[in-house]
Structure formats: structure tokens, C-alpha cells
Amino acid sequence: MTTSTFSERGAAAVGSAAAAAVGDGARHLIEKRAAAVDAYPAMDAMRDRVREIRLHTLAHLDAYLADFADSVEAAGGHVFFAADADEANAYILGVAGEAGAELVVKSKSMVTEEIELNGALEAGGLTIVETDLGEFIVQLSGDRPSHIVAPVLHWTKEQVGHLFADQLGVPYADEPTELNQIARTHLRRIFLRADMGISGVNFAAASTGTIAIVTNEGNGRLTTTAPRVHVAVMGMERVVPTVEDLGVMLEVLGRSATGQSLTTYTNLITGPRRPDDDDGPDEFHVVIVDNGRTAVLGDEVSEVLACIRCGACLNICPVYRTVGGHAYGDVYPGPVGSVLSPILFGFEGREELPYACTLCGACLEVCPARIDLPSLLVNLRERVAQEGTAFSWLDRPLDAYEFAATHPTMWTASIDGASLAGRANRGGWFKRLPWRGKTWTSVRNLPAPAVTSFRRWWKKHHGA
Amino acid sequence: MERDAFLTRVRSGISGATLPPAPELDPGPLTPELADVDLVERFGTVLATLDGTLHTGDPRAAIEEIIAHHGPGPLLAWDDEHLPLPDAVHRFLQSGCARTDGVVPHSAEKRLTHQGGYFDVLYGLTGAEAGFAETGSIVVRSGPGRPRMASLVPLVHIALLPSDRIFRSPMHWLTEHGADVAAVANTVYITGPSRTADIEQRLELGVHGPREVHVVVIE
CATH class of the missing domain: 3.40.50.10420 (NagB/RpiA/CoA transferase-like)
Structure with missing residues (x-):
């Protein structure tokens, strides 16, 4: 386990030739699996x-x-x-x-x-x-x-x-x-x-x-x-x-x-x-x-020990296909690794792994042992959230959200896309926002809001 | 760790476990439900997709055809008594192939010299315990006169398979012959030639094991 976080490693990997190759390889394996299962x-x-x-x-x-x-x-x-x-x-x-x-x-x-x-x-x-x-x-x-x-x-x-x-x-x-x-x-x-x-x-x-x-x-x-x-x-x-x-x-x-x-x-x-x-x-x-397996066996996620190490959940995982294997930081990457590693090796430094997932459910669809990986990941998320410290990086954007949401004028201004849209890139995503938004965009991109806010649109089309 | 201490610890882990309910195992059949097919035909079709070859018809002609293609070379073969075609080895020797001894000594030093002698054999000739039509696999079991290396080190592996030993699928064989697996030190299912796709997902044959696998059906 390195000292960097999943999001740091993942952000560095996204778009790299290595991650792209892993993505291509994984897509190829998905097709081969599907054909074999059909037959x-x-x-x-x-x-x-x-x-x-x-x-x-x-x-x-x-x-x-x-x-x-x-x-x-x-x-x-x-x-x-x-x-x-x-x-x-x-x-x-x-x-x-x-x-x-x-x-x-x-x-x-x-x-x-x-x-x-x-x-x-x-x-x-x-x-x-x-x-x-x-x-x-x-x-x-x-x-x-x-x-x-x-x-x-x-x-x-x-x-x-x-x-x-x-x-x-x-x-x-x-x-x-x-x-x-x-x-x-x-x-x-x-x-x-x-x-x-x-x-x-x-x-x-x-x-x-x-x-x-x-x-x-x-x-x-x-x-x-x-x-x-x-x-x-x-x-x-x-x-x-x-x-x-x-x-x-x-x-x-x-x-x-x-x-x-x-x-x-x-x-x-x-x-x-x-x-x-x-x-x-x-x-x-x-x-x-x-x-560490006895600890896993005694844990709420013990079902993960039914894994037969086929790798199908890695290939099908949109997060794995985007960041590649190294971003996970341990021997076992992908959805199964995100469940197994925190229990096997400890939560410290692995708090983000249960969140390296969109809860799309594709891994459960392909798992030959029908391990309910999405539910196990949600279980781990609850525990990370209850610990309270892991997501301090999210506190400031959430504070900002709370402040804006409870101050109507500020809210109206902040969601007026016209004031922000110029900052978005051509794909309509923010890669870097100033002030409190900076913390959020340091780890992920934020979709740019519509140029016209819903409030403004409603006023124009329905009067008020 | 002492075995008992280890197992006691595992037991304590299980007692805290929140595993999904695990019923006693269903004693029902483990064979997959698959459509009825002509076994030999299916075997040949599947093996061909794996870049292996099934030879039906005259087995001696098949062997001669293989030797004619590659020319004479060193041979590592099972003992005659374990091959379902009594003069198979003879055919190779007649064509100018030299036979290598498959018995590996126990001592480290002699082992080195001996294995060095056959690590570059061209042909490996073995029997096969069974074939699986669904997967194009053969079952090869080790034993005295049946060296494991004969199906592993050569570039070309020729396996002689009696036609009445072709089963529908691996589980069809295993549920009847499960006891055979542990009766010998090594049972291997061989499914086509050695392959890798490690470099850029491109298929390559013969990376460590044989590049060609010929299954010759013996009536």
C-alpha cells in the first residue's frame, strides 16, 4: 500500500496509455466472457x-x-x-x-x-x-x-x-x-x-x-x-x-x-x-x-470469501476500466479488491475504495459465485462514513452547499449557469473551480450547469 | 502456527460470520444440461476452434502424416503397454525418430542432465484417459510408464484416445470417474495447445507447452 490515495492515483491514471490499454483489454475479455456464457x-x-x-x-x-x-x-x-x-x-x-x-x-x-x-x-x-x-x-x-x-x-x-x-x-x-x-x-x-x-x-x-x-x-x-x-x-x-x-x-x-x-x-x-x-x-x-482471512470470515462482508478469482468483476467495472489496476493500491483490484482489501489489510488509507464504484451492479450480474458486491460496498461505505474522518475533503464543498442552500439570494446566483459556464471546458465539465469549489474539482470533474437555470426557465415559460 | 490453534481461530471467525444461509449441499446431479450431439463430431469441431486437430479414420495414417509434416526428431513416449495402438512408437522409430527415456532420476544432479536431454524433444506420444466433447479436452493421467513431461515439453503432442472414452462434458466424466483423479499423483485436462495472450491480447501458441495438439481417435 502506497501513501497516496485512490483518488490521487486514479486521477493520475485516467487518460494514461496504461489505463487505456487496461480498459481495452477488459472490454475484449467482457466480449469473450459473454460469448462463452451464451454458448x-x-x-x-x-x-x-x-x-x-x-x-x-x-x-x-x-x-x-x-x-x-x-x-x-x-x-x-x-x-x-x-x-x-x-x-x-x-x-x-x-x-x-x-x-x-x-x-x-x-x-x-x-x-x-x-x-x-x-x-x-x-x-x-x-x-x-x-x-x-x-x-x-x-x-x-x-x-x-x-x-x-x-x-x-x-x-x-x-x-x-x-x-x-x-x-x-x-x-x-x-x-x-x-x-x-x-x-x-x-x-x-x-x-x-x-x-x-x-x-x-x-x-x-x-x-x-x-x-x-x-x-x-x-x-x-x-x-x-x-x-x-x-x-x-x-x-x-x-x-x-x-x-x-x-x-x-x-x-x-x-x-x-x-x-x-x-x-x-x-x-x-x-x-x-x-x-x-x-x-x-x-x-x-x-x-x-x-x-487476515479469519477477520474477513467474521466480518459482515464474509461472503466475499466465496470469490473464485476469475476477474470478471474487474473487467465489467466502469471504474476499473477507467483507472486500471494500480490505482487500487493493493494486490486485489476492482470491486472484489475494494471489498477484500480494507478488511484483509485494514481500513487506514483504504477508506476511498468502497467509493471507487458507481453502484451500477454490473459486477453482481457477472460474478460466478453471485457475490453481492454492490451491497458489500455499501456496507463498507456506511462504516467509513460512521468513522467520520475519511471524507474531510468533502466537508468544505458540503459546507459551501449548505451555506448557499440556506441563503436564497446566494443560491439563485450560484446556480445561474451563465455566471459559471465560461469556466467549463468544451465537454461541458469543470476541471478546476475557484474558492470552495476547488476542493471538489481537485479530485473530480463537475458537470457544468445548464446555461439557463431552471428558475429562470420556469419564470420565462410559465410566468410568475 | 499449530494446526489446532489455526483451526480454532478459523472456527471463532465462522461463529462471528454473517454469511448468507448455506444449506446442506444438494445431492442432485452436477452434470450440466446440454443438448445431445454427436460426440466425435462435436469434439472435433471444438478442438479445431482451439487450434488443435482431431484425427478420425486410420490412426497409423494420421501418425505418418504428422511425422511427414515435421520430419524425424526426438520422441518422448509412454510405454507401449499404456498406448491403445500397440505399434504407435514403432511407427516413429521407423521414420527415423530417436526415443528419449522418460524416467527422471531423483537426485538433483542426475535430474538436471536427464531433463536436459528431453527439454527439446519434438514429439510427445501419450494415451488419453478420456475426451470431453463440449470443451475439446483430453484427460491425461501420470504413472509408471506414463511420464507427465510427454504431454508438456514437446512442440508436437500426439494423444491416442479410444473412441469409447469420449464424454459429453468434464462433469459427465468426473461424476463417473472422480475417484480416478486422486488415484494418481497428476491428472491433467489438456484443452488444445499451450497459449498466451499476455502481450497486447494477441493469441500465441506454444509458449511453454506444445504448439500442436493432435488427438488421434482409436476405434
Whole structure:
């Protein structure tokens, strides 16, 4: 979390090439999702099922986590329960130390970003390489991902070309096919030498200890197959009762995320390599992370833990499409992030997030778990408002409004558009107002009033 | 954190939760209601939209056609006994392909040398446990003689799928064969070739896994 506010970051992002690229990418994903949903008549029934399974699991989460841990251990794996980021990172460092690991490959995972695993492992002397193409670009450049499923929506192919030329010592290329080939060749050498692979977990089945990791590129499979040690890190809410329930999640995940009926590789892993298996890791660890989730579970917005991280609510959100992912300031952007982040990481500095929303309801329309994000955001708004301090920037314009509204002459003058309209830009919006209006326009534009006020219009047309 | 302490804390969280009512799970069927279609035809149509290829007809001719197109190259294949076409490997060897050993040693050092030997194989030849007509996917399960890497590291993956193993959708297979998933260390649904659209949303094939996926139906 940075020290700037959402509105500062958002205002800076609006109109930027990066935010525009995120907007375009999101619109493309909206179309793909819509086509996939149209082609799948069972979608609504499956969404009901997903919601039922997710809420049922959350209501009995302790029992399902206990079952899951037993099942993983029965399959020969190790389970570690991490109360917070530090515990998770320390455990993973310990596993790496015992395995004599130096080079670690990772496949894309939100929770490892949340716990800032890369920094912790690097501080412990390990080399970490992100292997999802988008995350690889993010890591090479020191940038941050802007979208849950498409981290470099904000990059152009020319920028990637220059990055690869600078960082990998290859000739400049800007055709995606060539860039892809450069990454494949480079990362193959890394996979070959890696001692340990770290993945996230899309879903975990309690009854069998099976984890699902979906990727389109295949890096999720290489990460969990080539190295000697596989560590899977999961938010504790990822669990569902059975493999069949896990299958129900898969029915909606790809369709909601990218418009695919299934992601290219749905990798279902139960324990380490078996005794006579030809390949696969010798060791398998699952790290179950709380890191604030118990607080979310006990909160009025606990329903948000039903999220399956498809990103559909981001794409459909008009605010997200306008400001991009970085403006939200945390790992989880968009509507789901605006609900999750304040509870997971604390309200301080995040008071504006519940207001980064027009309450249009589009996110509820597309959510595969039918999470009522608009209501949850309203709930958080109430709490922010009751705290009282967060919106001090709004006090002065509201004072001005109150003063004008209770002084009739002043009111008439202030709403007479002719006196103000000259200040509006061609689009009919004020970007900067003087005096008390300044505070309002420092964070948003104000539509210019009609040139003729309603009072004046009424007087002219109806007499008085 | 100790497991018990962790789970006790979770339980205390649930007791304070205001979750929407969560009924016991409906034991009803989990299979989606989908229109009846010709399974093989549907499978082929969907796979084609994913840039994969379904081969019906003479499987040996299909294999020869693939080899003729790419020329001979290193092969990583499952053991004969796990392939539904007994002379499939032989066809590759006859065409000048050299077979690489799929058994990866446990020791770090040997592992490195060994995997280095097949990270640039051209062909991967595997069986397939099932196919999903609705999604164009195949199910591939690991085990002795069935290396995972054979469907992952090559540029061209050829999967031999018995025609009676094509199911309507993933849930149609899973509700019948759910127990098969955890019976092995790795079960993977493969839905077309490896792909990415990370750079400017432009589709690229073969980013980490195979660039081509050929599903050969065995009658």
C-alpha cells in the first residue's frame, strides 16, 4: 500500500496509455466472457451450484481444512498452516533450505504476491523467477501487475521488445511470436535448473487432498513437475468438499475469466510423485494461509470469501476500466479488491475504495459465485462514513452547499449557469473551480450547469 | 502456527460470520444440461476452434502424416503397454525418430542432465484417459510408464484416445470417474495447445507447452 490515495492515483491514471490499454483489454475479455456464457446454457444453474458449494464450505471451513490437511498427508504431502505472511514465508524458506534450493521457479499466484513471498525469498538468498509470460515481464521490469488474469494488459509489444533486449541480451524484436519464443527458450533453461517450484492453488478438494492449478501457457505444469520440490501456497478459503465440487468450480472459472470453456491446462495434483512414477517432484508441500482471512470470515462482508478469482468483476467495472489496476493500491483490484482489501489489510488509507464504484451492479450480474458486491460496498461505505474522518475533503464543498442552500439570494446566483459556464471546458465539465469549489474539482470533474437555470426557465415559460 | 490453534481461530471467525444461509449441499446431479450431439463430431469441431486437430479414420495414417509434416526428431513416449495402438512408437522409430527415456532420476544432479536431454524433444506420444466433447479436452493421467513431461515439453503432442472414452462434458466424466483423479499423483485436462495472450491480447501458441495438439481417435 502506497501513501497516496485512490483518488490521487486514479486521477493520475485516467487518460494514461496504461489505463487505456487496461480498459481495452477488459472490454475484449467482457466480449469473450459473454460469448462463452451464451454458448453454455447451463451457466446460470452452475453459478447457483458454485454459490451453494462456496457458502457451504465457508460455513464449515475449519472442518474442511482439517479434512484437506489429512488427505494431503495421506497422499504423502506436507501441510503447513500459516497464520500470516511471515509464517508462510519463513516456512517456505525453511523448505528451500532443507532441500538445498538456490533457484526457484514460480507460476502466477495472487496469494504469494499478497504475502510478498518473492522479497522474502530473495532476502534469504534465493533466486526467484516468475514463469507466466506476463508475470515474467512484470518481474524483469520491476513493474506491478494490473489485472488478476492478465498482468501486463498495460504493456505494448514494443516495450516488451526493449525490455527483453535490455535484460536478456537478445536482439530487439517486437512481434509477439518472436517475443514468445525468446521467453520460451529463456525460461526452459531456468526450469531445467530450478530446484523448487512454487505455485498458487485455484481450488483444493478436502476429501482427496487434490489441488487444481489452471494455466494457459503450461508454466503451471512445468513449475509443478520439473523441480524436485513443489510448494503450493493457498488462501485458506480455496478449499471445496470434493473433486466433483472442484469440477463445478472449473465449469465457471474459465468461462468467467477469459471466455474459455476450460483453461488450457487444468492440473490436478494429489501428493508428490508416487514411488514408481517416471517424473514429478519428490516433495510436495501445501501452505495454507490465513493472513487476515479469519477477520474477513467474521466480518459482515464474509461472503466475499466465496470469490473464485476469475476477474470478471474487474473487467465489467466502469471504474476499473477507467483507472486500471494500480490505482487500487493493493494486490486485489476492482470491486472484489475494494471489498477484500480494507478488511484483509485494514481500513487506514483504504477508506476511498468502497467509493471507487458507481453502484451500477454490473459486477453482481457477472460474478460466478453471485457475490453481492454492490451491497458489500455499501456496507463498507456506511462504516467509513460512521468513522467520520475519511471524507474531510468533502466537508468544505458540503459546507459551501449548505451555506448557499440556506441563503436564497446566494443560491439563485450560484446556480445561474451563465455566471459559471465560461469556466467549463468544451465537454461541458469543470476541471478546476475557484474558492470552495476547488476542493471538489481537485479530485473530480463537475458537470457544468445548464446555461439557463431552471428558475429562470420556469419564470420565462410559465410566468410568475 | 499449530494446526489446532489455526483451526480454532478459523472456527471463532465462522461463529462471528454473517454469511448468507448455506444449506446442506444438494445431492442432485452436477452434470450440466446440454443438448445431445454427436460426440466425435462435436469434439472435433471444438478442438479445431482451439487450434488443435482431431484425427478420425486410420490412426497409423494420421501418425505418418504428422511425422511427414515435421520430419524425424526426438520422441518422448509412454510405454507401449499404456498406448491403445500397440505399434504407435514403432511407427516413429521407423521414420527415423530417436526415443528419449522418460524416467527422471531423483537426485538433483542426475535430474538436471536427464531433463536436459528431453527439454527439446519434438514429439510427445501419450494415451488419453478420456475426451470431453463440449470443451475439446483430453484427460491425461501420470504413472509408471506414463511420464507427465510427454504431454508438456514437446512442440508436437500426439494423444491416442479410444473412441469409447469420449464424454459429453468434464462433469459427465468426473461424476463417473472422480475417484480416478486422486488415484494418481497428476491428472491433467489438456484443452488444445499451450497459449498466451499476455502481450497486447494477441493469441500465441506454444509458449511453454506444445504448439500442436493432435488427438488421434482409436476405434
